[in-house]
Amino acid sequence: MTVGLDTRLREVLGKKTADTLAEGLGLETAGDLLGHYPFRYAQRGERTDLASLGIGDDVTVAAQVRAAVKKTFTPRSGKSRGRGRGELLEVIVADEAGRSLTLTFFNQGWRSKELVAGRWGLFAGKVAQFRGRLQLNSPQYQLLAEDAEDPGSAIEEFAGTLIPVYPATAEMPTWNVAKAVHTVLGLVPSPPDPLPAPLRERLGLLDYGTALHQIHRPDSHEYLGAAKKRLKWQEALVMQTVLVRRKAASAGEAADPYPEGGAILDAFDARLPFALTAGQEQVGAEIAAELAREHPMHRLLQGDVGSGKTLVALRAMLQVVAHGGQAALLAPTEVLAAQHHRSIAEMLGDLADGGQLGAPTEATQVVLLTGSATAAQRRPVLDAVRTGTAGIVIGTHALLYDGVDFANLGLVVVDEQHRFGVEQRDALRAKAKKPPHTLVMTATPIPRTVAMTVYGDLETSRLTELPAGRSPIATHVVPYTDQRWMHRTWSRIREEAAAGRQAYVVCPRVGGDDTEDPGTNEKRPPLAVTDIVEELRANQLSGLRLGLLHGRLDPEEKDRVMRAYAAGDIDVLVATTVIEVGVNVPNATAMVVLDAERFGISQLHQLRGRVGRGSHAGLCLLVSEAFEGTPARERLDAVASTTDGFALAELDLEQRREGDVLGAAQSGMKSHVKLLSLLKDADIIAASRAEATALVEADPQLERFPGFAALVDDLAADRGEFLEKG
Numbered sequence: 082m083t084v085g086l087d088t089r090l091r092e093v094l095g096k097k098t099a100d101t102l103a104e105g106l107g108l109e110t111a112g113d114l115l116g117h118y119p120f121r122y123a124q125r126g127e128r129t130d131l132a133s134l135g136i137g138d139d140v141t142v143a144a145q146v147r148a149a150v151k152k153t154f155t156p157r158s159g160k161s162r163g164r165g166r167g168e169l170l171e172v173i174v175a176d177e178a179g180r181s182l183t184l185t186f187f188n189q190g191w192r193s194k195e196l197v198a199g200r201w202g203l204f205a206g207k208v209a210q211f212r213g214r215l216q217l218n219s220p221q222y223q224l225l226a227e228d229a230e231d232p233g234s235a236i237e238e239f240a241g242t243l244i245p246v247y248p249a250t251a252e253m254p255t256w257n258v259a260k261a262v263h264t265v266l267g268l269v270p271s272p273p274d275p276l277p278a279p280l281r282e283r284l285g286l287l288d289y290g291t292a293l294h295q296i297h298r299p300d301s302h303e304y305l306g307a308a309k310k311r312l313k314w315q316e317a318l319v320m321q322t323v324l325v326r327r328k329a330a331s332a333g334e335a336a337d338p339y340p341e342g343g344a345i346l347d348a349f350d351a352r353l354p355f356a357l358t359a360g361q362e363q364v365g366a367e368i369a370a371e372l373a374r375e376h377p378m379h380r381l382l383q384g385d386v387g388s389g390k391t392l393v394a395l396r397a398m399l400q401v402v403a404h405g406g407q408a409a410l411l412a413p414t415e416v417l418a419a420q421h422h423r424s425i426a427e428m429l430g431d432l433a434d435g436g437q438l439g440a441p442t443e444a445t446q447v448v449l450l451t452g453s454a455t456a457a458q459r460r461p462v463l464d465a466v467r468t469g470t471a472g473i474v475i476g477t478h479a480l481l482y483d484g485v486d487f488a489n490l491g492l493v494v495v496d497e498q499h500r501f502g503v504e505q506r507d508a509l510r511a512k513a514k515k516p517p518h519t520l521v522m523t524a525t526p527i528p529r530t531v532a533m534t535v536y537g538d539l540e541t542s543r544l545t546e547l548p549a550g551r552s553p554i555a556t557h558v559v560p561y562t563d564q565r566w567m568h569r570t571w572s573r574i575r576e577e578a579a580a581g582r583q584a585y586v587v588c589p590r591v592g593g594d595d596t597e598d599p600g601t602n603e604k605r606p607p608l609a610v611t612d613i614v615e616e617l618r619a620n621q622l623s624g625l626r627l628g629l630l631h632g633r634l635d636p637e638e639k640d641r642v643m644r645a646y647a648a649g650d651i652d653v654l655v656a657t658t659v660i661e662v663g664v665n666v667p668n669a670t671a672m673v674v675l676d677a678e679r680f681g682i683s684q685l686h687q688l689r690g691r692v693g694r695g696s697h698a699g700l701c702l703l704v705s706e707a708f709e710g711t712p713a714r715e716r717l718d719a720v721a722s723t724t725d726g727f728a729l730a731e732l733d734l735e736q737r738r739e740g741d742v743l744g745a746a747q748s749g750m751k752s753h754v755k756l757l758s759l760l761k762d763a764d765i766i767a768a769s770r771a772e773a774t775a776l777v778e779a780d781p782q783l784e785r786f787p788g789f790a791a792l793v794d795d796l797a798a799d800r801g802e803f804l805e806k807g
């Protein structure tokens with residue numbers, strides 16, 4: 082039998098092992114197993130810092146046996162008294178730093194023969210605590226060879242200095258994974274190399290077989306480094322080739338052109354009460370020119386909160402409407418969709434009165450479609466969308482449903498892209514007869530490497546300045562435990578209200594029945610809006626008009642509250658992060674964020690963008706229990722120290738897990754990107770982008786490199802069936 086990466090593990094490993102690998106770790110083929118990389122490498126003599134182990138964690142640690150003691154054990158429970166009497170073996174192991182951990186074994190005294198002082202081993206189990214000491218009860222373990230050169234000694238598997246530690250399960254501890262990997266590596270010593278050979282040679286990358294061997298059983302740190310580099314290159318190049326090909330394919334598609342200008346856009350521009358910022362002018366011109374082409378636009382518009390993206394989008398929509406097309410605006414929440422609808426209708430004035438008596442001839446209709454609309458409310462809206470009388474259609478996910486048919490969808494605008502996957506963007510695009518133009522707007526500043534990966538198939542524009550007349554936001558961290566500061570915080574809110582302005586109070590949690598299980602970490606649950614609003618009403622902010630907003634209110638109530646707040650009928654809005662994106666009340670000047678350390682950096686930056694949108698200075702107070710010097714407090718200090726959204730986004734990325742970054746935007750990428758770090762491998766990503774572009778230009782179908790083409794097709798398919806639609 083020839084064994085390849087496609088061979089099923091059942092055919093090369095024992096049935097039991099193969100089944101456990103499949104069930105516990107989802108590994109079915111030789112290729113799956115060889116792609117299951119160690120997540121770290123233990124070393125004899127390493128400092129694991131046993132003291133930092135968390136109770137309840139499943140761990141695998143490298144440690145040295147220090148002592149073994151046998152004790153008699155009498156169970157306390159009456160039932161088994163007499164019968165369950167037995168022997169308890171306690172083994173003390175320690176790491177190089179001298180921190181120790183107790184292992185306990187019941188009625189397995191024979192183990193003291195092998196667990197002798199001085200031996201190093203890997204020990205795996207769940208961390209428990211007994212009388213203040215950390216212990217592993219009946220751990221699984223594997224002793225390491227006495228020394229690397231000692232052929233007769235215990236486990237050949239661990240003769241190397243770097244011991245692979247795999248993501249594992251109780252049934253399949255790391256050393257059994259290692260054993261299976263060893264077997265399979267022996268059967269598939271040199272799998273076909275998917276990387277184009279000329280590129281691999283030019284860049285001096287290890288061949289595939291060597292790289293796989295060295296990532297699993299490294300001969301040295303140098304080899305491990307070279308193996309990682311080679312495998313990262315493969316991940317990056319495949320990913321970039323998918324994106325470059327997608328971009329090339331859509332550049333070749335035919336779209337309806339919408340010439341620049343047009344009656345409704347000109348009428349709108351003529352009544353705009355302010356001048357466009359230089360950035361709005363420039364980006365607006367780019368977009369206008371692209372809409373006029375016969376190929377679909379795919380553009381990402383980045384701009385900090387309040388930079389005026391919506392206006393840019395509206396002008397693009399009007400250009401399309403002016404020439405008989407329709408534009409759809411997809412918003413992430415009902416609150417935002419309703420707000421867009423309101424503010425766009427307001428900005429348009431009678432230009433939104435299309436079909437009504439006395440409206441200007443160039444006027445159109447602006448409709449709102451959300452999931453909460455009743456069938457009776459939807460019918461006229463759906464009609465207007467189908468017949469084309471509605472030029473601008475604003476909505477949530479409800480726009481994606483079957484039964485929403487457009488007469489002539491020419492432009493899709495997606496607001497706050499990070500809430501939507503590529504699949505949704507494409508589902509809406511699929512509703513158009515020809516590929517529509519697409520504009521994606523995001524207020525989350527995106528670091529360069531992320532833009533190149535997650536949004537690698539889009540052109541990007543940035544709005545870097547805020548419209549004139551915007552006031553800076555001052556941000557301060559307030560220690561929750563400091564009475565004086567807290568008192569000052571609430572009196573600042575009262576002062577704002579007394580001056581006729583408004584404020585937000587933000588909490589991490591809704592409250593009521595959603596209490597999180599605080600689990601073993603014994604932290605109190607995050608503060609909840611439903612509790613805080615009562616407390617503030619009764620005490621700190623008594624006499625002020627308080628409103629409550631969170632995601633579990635029904636949409637009509639949400640809308641009612643937002644309207645009341647926008648109209649100035651509410652002084653202080655106590656809310657969860659539903660107010661995070663896009664909410665625009667220029668009279669709101671102050672924000673208090675409670676339990677601020679529970680929010681991410683970018684999230685806090687977004688939140689504070691809700692204040693200081695008018696001509697008065699904005700104030701944001703981040704209330705937290707985090708002590709000075711802790712990472713949590715440092716994040717808050719960072720937010721307080723700068724209003725540069727891009728700098729904060731880079732910081733945020735450092736603190737998040739890679740998978741979260743990629744996974745949020747593109748589900749399929751996750752399983753293909755195992756080693757590549759968006760943050761640390763910026764060089765590889767940028768270089769592979771250039772290589773991918775050259776490859777695709779020279780050979781669009783990648784006919785010269787079928788092995789590589791297969792990987793590219795796999796990833797493209799995993800990214801969702803919508804991708805190649807249209």
Ligand code: ADP
Nearest residue numbers: 355356357358385386387388389390391392548
């Ligand atoms: P974003 O969507 O980027 O957060 P918006 O488009 O909502 O920002 O703009 C925020 C506010 O600024 C809106 O009230 C908008 O009318 C106003 N605005 C937009 N462009 C300008 C400009 N050039 N000059 C003055 N105000 C502007």
Ligand code: MG
Nearest residue numbers: 390391662663
């Ligand atoms: Mg906005």
